[in-house]
Amino acid sequence: MNDSALPDTMRYVRNHLMHFYRPWIDTADVAHRSGEERETVFLSRALAAQAVSMLTGCGPEEAAASVVDGPGDSGIDAIAFSKGGSDIWFVQAKWSHKGQARLREQDVAVLVTGLQRLADQRYEGFNSGIRASLSRINDALTSPRCQVHLVAALAGDARLTPEVERQLTAVGQGFGFADHIPVTVHTLGLADFHSAARTRVGLAPVSLSATLSDGWHRIDAPYEAYSTSVSADELASWYNTHADRLFDPALRSHSTGRPDPVALSRLIARPEEFWYLTQGITVVCEQIRQQFLARRAPGQPLLMRLDNARVVTGDTVIATVAQAVDQRPSTGSLALIPMRVICISGAPEEFTSRLTQAGEVEGAVEPRDVFALDPLQQALRDEFADELAKEYVYRRGAVAPAPDAGCTMQEAAVALACAHPDVSLVARASADPSYLWRPAPEGAYTRLFGGRPSARQIWQCVLLLRQVRTALAHAAAGGLRRGRDLAEHGDLLVAHLVLRQIDPDFLEELAESPVELEDWVTQRTWEIAELVASATENLFGPHLFLASVFTDERKSHVLADSVTHTLTPPPDALPREVSRRRRPPNSVLMLVEHGRIPEGTRVMYRPSPTEERAIGEWLSEDPRRYLATWTNHPRRPLIWEIDHKAYSPSALVTHIWSEAAWDEAPSVVQGPSRWVIPGEGTLADLAREVAPPNEGAGI
Template sequence: MSEGEDAEATRAQAVGIIRDALRREYDGLIDLGDVEGRSVSETELVFTTRALAAMSLQLLTGFPSAEAAASVTDGRDDQGIDAIGCSPSAPELWLVQAKWSEQGKARFGVEGALKLLHGLRQLDNRDFDRFNRRVRQHADRVRDILESPECRVHLVVAVMGEQASKDQARQVIEQAAADFGAAVECHVLALPDFYAAAHRGGLPQNVELVATLPGSWYTQDIPHRTFSGLVGADEVALWYQEHGARLFDRNLRSHLGVTALNLGLVETLRTTPETFSYLHNGITVLCDSVETEFFSRPVVGAPVRLRLKGAAVVNGAQTVASVYYAYEKHPEKVSLAAVPVRFISVANAPEGFARSVVAATHTQHPMGSRDFVALDEVQNLIREDFRATLDKEYVFRRGELVPTPTAGCSLEEAAVALACGHPDASLSALANASTEHLWEATPEGTYTLLFGRRPSALQIWRSVLLLRAVREALHELKPGLTGRAAAIAERGGLLVAHLIFRLDGAAGIDDPDAEWEPVLGDVPGRVRQVLAVLIPLVDDLFGSNSFVATIFREAERCRLLAETAVRTLTDAERTPQLVVASPPQQPRRPSSARLLVEHRRIPDGTQVLYQPGRVEERAIGRWLDEDPRRYLATWSNDARHPLRWAADGRLYSVNGLIRHIWQSAEWREAWSAVQGPRYWIIPGEGSLADLAEALWDAKALRDTGE
């Protein structure tokens, strides 16, 4: 057999092993309903392509097989996206395009790259109506992720071939990633990657880490083997580069995702990396086993290399993500930093020990810039001013109960409103990117610009009222805007508020005798005027293919938009009119509870179970476990209050009971937004959201005749 024939035989054998692994892992899990009636060969091709997309997602995220299979979106109107993966606890999104080849010779070229990027742009523009049903079912979560300041997008190319990506195709993706922002990463998986996964016979693989302790470390063996010391930050960054989100796959073997980047960590690494180990908490790594390789003498404290099998970061995911982010930008700086790390081997540990470590390490609440700002005496003076002059409450300490909208406001709301009212539009961009930007208290920092010359309670309160009025006006316009226009209106809300401040909102804002109600009354009309200018201006300045998700977080782009918009808006003859479409003809989807009640989908008295997400489980799991009734409720077909909580016997709305549970557990960091139907499940049938979605999809199919 010639060398070429031998290579062909080896490739064919690898393809066969991969095909068998896909069948073994995903048989019965991949949706093939749209290819019923086709030939066996066609159906097999569709299955293997979709299973390849699922395997890619599972390799990169650690999703269980069923969840990875359910994430497949391949089919008509997929817009180049064969699978969508959404982190359940972090603003992280994976978009997969898969290409199968029975010969193992698939290629990924410019055409495929452009299709994948086209799909990302369609998502960014909120053009969900152009996608198929499989994509649309992820619409809410995708929208939430793309709107998050800490959003990270992973473009995944999966090809059944040895050469995964041509240089030209890779350049297309990298350029688009640069346009979208720094939070886009490209991953290429090829035949060797899938062969290695299939050959292991299990997904995902156990994470194996190598950690170098140069010296001054210590250890203990009783009762559990532990090593503590400093690891080079660049080595920590390489952990994530190699293993991705699987690095955090420990809590009951379920995916955690990368938590939000900590801007303070990144800034320390960029400016004073040598101080990093003194200023920031370390990370904790659990592992199934650890082996030591000494460079010289085998004594405690001497340079050693640790090889850890079955490793997972159980505390410090934020640190790892921030180190990796900084390493991408400033590798030479990060190489000068060290990270305190504790390695714990759970070999021979009693059942529940690993969970105890995870729970204990997540009860720490380190001080951040936001907490130090609360120590500023200026904040106390502002609160006194609120009470004395306005008879309202101003809350500035973390954990304090935020007043109702009519009773006052919080420091966060005040800071965002003042940022919008500042003459420099870049401050609205900073607030849009992350409120963490607002707490920099250096002489030129944002906090100093906003609060350095202590604003009066009247100025703050009127700024807050104006921002609220802008947001309410945008909310009212939302049903009449679609696609890219809707995305610009939604993500550019803070810049819209800035422009209204610039035009006529700042005059008299600190004058007790100035009438403020007329200003607020003009806001809806002003919002329409501003949007009429802003929506086409985004495309004129940055192109119709620009990514909306990042435009309003970038200081220079917001400055340019603001200056250009102000010139147009001050010229009445040049100001266009906003075209708002009539409400969509399709009926608006009722709430999940109302839909279920209208169809009597769930019999009265059915028991439903609260299934907390991974973040909530860490935060309130112990509290829930103290009384098992806290997990339980019974269903009654009342659209307003369908749940009777077993813990107190009272009736609640679906969302209201979730909020009540979080408040009762004193979870201070709980989210303000609640998607209650996804938390309540009927064992063996699915969540309330799943049941309601199935009813709505069935109605849509009847209406469209699909």
Template sequence: MHDEGYPVAVQQLRGALSREFAGLIDMTDFPSAAPDLSRERAFLSRALAAKAVSLLTDRDPDEAAAAVIDGADDMGIDAVAFSIATPELWLIQAKWSDRGTAGISADDAHRLIHGLHLLTNLRYEDFNARFQHLAARVDDVLASPDCRIHLVLAVTGDGRLAPAAETVLTRSVAEFNDFGELVDFRSLALADFHAAVRQDVAPKRFSVTATMADGWVAMHQPYETYMGAIAADELAGWYEQHGERLYEGNVRRYLGMTRVNQELVGSLISDPDHFWYFNNGVTVLCDDVRPHYFARRTVGQPVRLELTNAQIVNGAQTAASAYHAFRQAPDATAQARVMLRVMCVKDAPDGLARSIAKASNTQNHVEPRDFVALAPEQALIREDFAHNLGKSYVYKRGELDPSPATGCSIVEAAIALACAHRDAGLVARVRADHDHLWRSGPDGAYSKLFGRRPTALQIWRSVQLTRAIGQALEDTSGTLSGRDRALIGPGSLLLNHIAFRLVGDDDIDEPGDAWQSRANAVAGRIGTIVPLLTRLLGDLYGERALLARVFSDETRCRQIAAAALDSLAAEGLPTLPVLTSPDHRLRPSRRRLSSVRLLVDHQRIEDGARLVFRTTTRPEEQALGDWLGEDPRRYLATWINDAAAPLIWAVDGARYSPSGLVMRIWQEAAWAEAPVAVQGPRCWVLPGEGTLVEIAEELMADGAAGSGDDVHGS
């Protein structure tokens, strides 16, 4: 091709792309007999998309070329790129023009938006074979509630959008962003690409200074090393001046405002004096260290270290978080101190710097779950599992999880109990941040799930139901397509929550067959709920709502769950005929009589007897005491010899099971921290004789229940 008459920038860019991506771009869909001009322009367009990937995500040429999916069935997307460390996705559409006049039309914009819509609905099968190699990574990004999607228009033109194309993109992006910032768009123009190929991309050497007050130490063998504290605002200044260049030697770049980094920023601002105690500090490798003393030239005296060619190999998140904290609260950040370790490795053997970087980032760290293992109730739950169920319960990280038939882990237990909780917002928080399961206090899930210690039977049944639901959803996914199938992954916790609400938890702690029969019935029909949720999502939030975002939002999960349960109640799903589970492990191995069943069968308490409610824990007393005292009828219930609902509440005259009435009292009293379930018979007292459990135990001791059965006290 003759270049005369074409812009110099285009000519230089063509040469750079040809050198950089020759042999890397897949051109196998162009037969050897294809016209040279057609083949070259297709190569240049694809190479332009690859160059955009390289500029946006700092990828090597071979990685950038592998991101190109241009060709038949690319659905308007020429390349798909990923962030190195954050849940971000770049969808690139590239247009090449030899004359430097390429642009994006309204039809091009529509095709790009259509491709975006297919991706967010997990319609991967509509894309070509090149995309399929990237599908798993796309899936990982879209599954994150923190997902961000960037639409990039890479053109050899001035980058200005035609009004019709800009209208299409602006309107569509606004629709996708109804639930918060999800999608944006930008252009990369000829000027951007030309500037990139002209500049020297080799890392520039630079220096930073670190000011250490008294107390620092130094070692000079085998490598010059300094350890001490610097002010957090000085560290922030490094990031402000040099940004990501600080991390060339780090195994991770800055991960963005993750939950952990938000906590780092919050700690720097709200409690700078204690930041030193809660942070592991920063490790820097450099080529040279020049100390400049303020007074005496003695180790431990105030000094400013000039670090040449400094690279942070551990502490990238701390440095960037210090910068963000400094922008919000400079005075507070200046008070905080950060541990700094500096090593001069210019004369070190080859590979030592990389080994130090790797070791600094791969040492074992303490997770929130590890602190939960110290809670006394976890050991008691393990004992309950062993003594009452003959099964294992593992709660320490590092221990081998038991096989599904022989027990469960604390992770399975916590997820199951979270799904069983009556607030659908809890599963949304867990979906957004798995560590929420282990947080205590008013805002944490751990107190709600384990604060009033659940029994082994309650946990085991809850785990068994989540397993059954998981298997049913996996079986169902093969029969679904489109948005129905896409919903199962991000919506699994909410689907489990809905299943638990349908089954109910009044008698989950009682070993009769009733609860398990209902659980089997709901698990057998859970697949029919998936299309219902898809329809409700469309009605409530539209078809472009990203599923990962919706199912991580507390308010929306509550709305969806309420709408689904209302619809299912109208369809009669909770009263479906009992189905028999093929899994014998879901069935109790031995029938035991519940307290209520035993009392009713033997007419131990007369119809019309008055029972009194009592609180059993201090938190419950603190939460309910005033509310109960406002109306004495709230304490009272009348006994009726009906095993299903033996209590008539004095407040409303309705009939309840003992556990069901306790849960109703908690609800009416608006106890926000109420446990997932309760051993109701332990909370109702027959004056002068004891609780329902105590009376049943006396009856059992007298042999009235027969020698073949034993009584369950809840």
């Protein structure tokens, strides 16, 4: 098009798009069209890329790579993701040489249809650009911090008609995003693109000021460098001022941008100790300028100005510190963070990359590394070896055992989360697996292992989870409705619903799963998977990203309750063939067979210190809550004083926890160790007394 015929604003935007995006925008698919048509296509795609750049802060090359416009785009011109993958942008762009582009109702309808097809996993017809993004789309929608952004990029007035705006804002409700995944509508008009073009000079260099008031050490060769500390206040101000521009591009490319929840809790609780517990950050710069604040001498207070600075290691530390200062401002003056500053003006070009890679290799201490020091984990390793002849690997980096030979602490934690009565645990774990490694109240570690599960209980939960996953994989291959979503994202919820139907004491009674149990689990898994797929559509609509349901605690509760009430026949007992193959004998069976406890003996609940702190007050409100009567029933020998119903020892403990509304209750418990006959000992103690030599009870 004749450049002189364009209005000044349009000419400026057009020239900007041509200059910055010509090397990166692909128009090979329209090579057969006229020159004017090719230019219009290029400018429309460049406009979509520019919108991505304006909203995410990425450069032209990365923004251009997000463009998916072309045949098979279903109204989606660009798809972009935040650096941590939690935010996702769907862009629809419209170019007009006259500056009169607008979004019509039919344009939005095409976009909504495209999103529906993504939600329904009907990928046929999508172009290669969209298909290449499918994995990242699903990953984004399962992130606990996910936000969906719908963007109208218009070379014209940014205002939308009321009907178009209504269609866009209704997308969240229609695709199951409401409440859990916020949906934001953005409109960028010609004025926005003109303003961005006028101010665009690339990413401006970052200059930082660091006040060194607590001592420092200087190294002169081979590169000028300082080892020092910086206050949390100053570090947070860097992040709040510069955001992602603070980080080296190599670090931005793989950074999650998320605070470390464990470090955040530790920093807020004991800011004075944070310096000892963090690896700190590394900053590189082109020039260091010094200004002594008192006497000119090594270690004396110093104001350091860093030109063209960027952080090459410690992005998680900075995000954690910034959030801590935001949540509790007093942290800023109390916490110090170790810092290295290196002037790289004379260093080889690859030196910065080596610094970043070294930071990646060293990594940070993860929460599971801390819990690997828990004596309980070491005890479980020994118990797995002694009682099951299995390996239990609890240290990160150690080689995982073969499936038949044992399991890792990670797999055990996931399986225990599935066994927990509260479906919130699997929803949180599906959204963020690190939730399982955090301490209370931010994480689930105590709820999983606080009841001191036995090796047999853990191993049985692991086997059941594996069987559910195998059954789901077969169901998905066999054409189960929404089968791939269920197998990839709904496996924990389905496993939770299967384990919910198994008596907790049964988990102590098997060293291995007999074939009959595997068949039972497979059939139950298929039945539940069908019900989950059907209930999800009935409850939340037919066109939604199913993965978003499994990471939403509220929806998971509603879905689990609906499926549980729909199950036909009602939750049934396991096959008799299974129950006859128990190995080794459990405490109750041992006591009943030997007649160790007379019928009608009074038994008392003895809570652990953790249980006493959590529900002791509730128990004391009615002392009968501590009491039960023994009967010689081989499975449910305890009659609770409150409701006069029969329970197994473990089932009654978990029932008491539920009645007391203990939200942080553990997944499983060794019930016989909690029930005491006054003057004689626990049920577990008495079972050991009557057990034949070399044959322990499953306590």
